[in-house]
Amino acid sequence: MRTVSVIGFDGALASAITGIIDLFRLAGVTWARINDETPVPQFTTRLLTKDGAPCRCINGLTIQPDGAWNDLLPGDESDLVVIPTIGGPIDVVLAGNAELIEWLSTFRASDAGQVRVASNCTGAFMLAEAGLLDGRQATTHWGFSHQFRQRFPGVNLQPDKLVTVDGDIACAGGGMAWWDLGIYLVERYAGAQVARELAKAFVIDAGRTSQAPYSALQARRYHSDAAILKLQDWLDGHHSEPVTLERLASLSGLTERSLIRRFKAATGDTPTGYLQLLRIEVARQHLEKTRLPIDEITRLVGYEDVSSFTRLFRKHTGLSPGAYRSRFVR
Template sequence: MATRSTEIGLVLYPDAQMAAVLGLGDLFAVANRAALRLGKVDAEPIRVSHWRQDAPGGPVVRVFDSAPEGAAGEPAALIVVPSLLGPVEAAVAAPYAAWMRGFHAAGGTLVSVCAGIFLLGETGLLSGRAVTTHWVLGERFRQRFPDARLDLDRLIIDEGDIITAGGLMAWTDLGLKLVDRYLGSEVMLDTARTLLVDPPGREQRYYSTFVPPLEHGDRAVLQAQHWLHGVGARDASLEDLAARAGLEQRTFLRRFRKATGLTTTEYQQQLKVNRARESLQFSALSVDQIAWEVGYGDPGAFRKVFARIVGLSPVEYRRRFHA
């Protein structure tokens, strides 16, 4: 008699990140052993399968099963789209989009890692959904799927039936989250300890840096941006910025927000925090000295802005990332 299990399927599309495919298989195997060792007799082990379209125009089929004695006719509970290592625009989505839509319509959960969200986006299921991907891919994703609600601060966003994870290595956080979902928190924590991996709870903004949008086509705003970068956002008044752009202040504010997606205040805060990150990583200056260096006369205000943008206090950031 077949043992009941929870099947998690991994999509083997062209240029898929095999480190995530194989790593998740290993992580779930460690979790299954932890569940047995901890006496979780009611927990159904996680079964891993691989899915691929073997022939052009053919169906997407199961090509590997970690528990072939299981109930092969039953649908997987969850399908994971790993990141891809080739061009994001590669025409690989079409054969899988309809299959994933049908899987989702039947009650399955869809998951993406990093650039895998582009394949998931082709299903049309991300409209109005909160999702995440690698911060470097943010602008490209917004252009291609403007109806999705992209949040690049978070490493994992779980909407129940759709889960998205940020960076290339976010499959480790994702794997632990799925272990927590299907085998429980005790097994998840034991698995994390065994693998020496931080339990879920990190945020992508700890690692991302501000990438100023410079390809928006508004030359007047670009002139102001270039000047702002040159002075390190220190002592840059609205009057100065508008003058650099050659625009009236209200017109400049409107065009700056349209071009960059940020107010001038938010933009300057991002620039200053970027400079502060570098100082915290590579210098021995105190937090107060760094606040002054990047243009904050009030160290308390600097700490609040830094924590809001990064998700860690300056001291916590230095402790974690100091070279």
Template sequence: MKQLTILVPDAQTGPNTLSCIVGAYHIFTEANNHYTRQGKKQVFRIELAGVSERSAFVNGLLTIMPQVHIRAVQKTDLIIIPAITSNFKKTEAANTLLVNWILEQYKKGAGVASMCTGAYLLASTGLLDKKSCSIHWNAIDNFKKLFPKVHLKAEKLITDEQGIYTNGGGYSFLNLLIYLVEKYYDRQTAIYCSKIFQIDIDRQTQSDFMIFTGQKAHGDEVIKKAQEYIEKNFYEKISVEQLSRKFTIGRRNFDRRFIKATGNTPIEYLQRVKIESAKKALETTRKTINEVMYEVGYADVKAFREVFRKITGMSPLEYKNKYNKEAAVLY
């Protein structure tokens, strides 16, 4: 029987930490029970491991008592790292032991899965350097600053690379758990768990949940002014040449500074601002797709659809049907 270790952090925890721990324990326990009912042996021995006898959550309202201290776990096969606080700054003393233990276990062959902002703890080990990683879209800017060597794939719901798994934000950790059940048990057990817990088994992206606000905590005041100009005039025809002239910067230098500051090219930034405005219109108004398209500065239906799908993972019509149930779907 394999060993599954669900970590119970004792520092920088957030409200979702507890949800991740309980969710992981519940789903893997049900997967084991499903196997047992079929006359098969359980895949995992499930254990909660922490650095103290009791960890408090939600301002002390709830507590978890880990079954074992992390030092007592000499060998495990799969590690689950729950979400932690989204304003993570550095590995605090209470988490250092967990970070070192994760690194040691991975070297021994353990798989490691982080849920949502648990990626901060995982990245602190160095194991995510030059690897793909997903995280909650609202934590992207802070994560990039702390871990620039990680290949952030925020649009991805799940990443799987060299025995390291990460997932997007919020309660999408449930999708990661179903993914791991399929990987360590089988497809049938994953389908069973997805039905019992009512989780969409084949969801691939979190793009449609992302709210684009633009990275402005970068210190480049000229680029910040350029961003603000784009956000106020996105419905007009704006070229990169026009922007570079307006802010008296050479085209190449403007591109370089813009990418360094925001993580996007000027064109990508403009597209994201346009699509964010289109999303809000589709969510809250009865306007047709064409009306929304023209309002955000597109004249070509095909181009608008392609950019919208690239950013959100779905067509404008699919997005409207999903998020605006009361609007008449007209085209």
């Protein structure tokens, strides 16, 4: 059987540790029990911490490990190493786990064709801090994507994606995305049939591919450029109007070239791209909170053609406006 080593540390999210351990331990087991068949376990699991000491999670729970990660030689004994979510302040947790990050940095890229290291949510910060994600595609919680990009500009971050795989490293997006990561990895290691049965047994929607429907535009205001913040405030009240780059430059007192550069540095997007996201965000709020027809919402956010707006909405959220309303209506 494959061995999965989940790495525990103080400030981790407890559910991201225990949940993914449950998934791997019950692959080939729960479905068999439901159908009165003989269970065939597919994985062994272990929780490893520094020196084998208990780890205290962000919810106050203390978890007893099975061993120490510093006794594990990278790639020699464990088929898969999983870094769970950082539940505490990211900078504090990274600073307090310098030895773990140094240990992770000893992992070298493999051509074995299997995922060897995986992270959930903000656990990607730990992999990136160790240098494992340099030049690679990765994802993390959408709410921390701007912070991630600022700290690790050499990583090809894809915050809309729920799971990314680049070579032998996999990353999952925000919150409970360890469900999706676990099902994906079970499929990679144990096959599609075992993964489908596990998803059914745990009542998991295995078809999710994007965390875009859950993201909020507010995260793009976490910067200190006063001129760009002023423009963002202005766009909040004028997003339904025709907006040109020339007008934005005039309002900001910047040249168009400087505006694009500073807007991109502050928000991670161009002014035009940000305006699209703002209009989509306002449309999402209307879909969640009102019964307005979609064609009326289209006009309210500054578009005339419903079909073009629908394509744009689907591009940014992964859902049509109607499907989004069905899922998130209050």
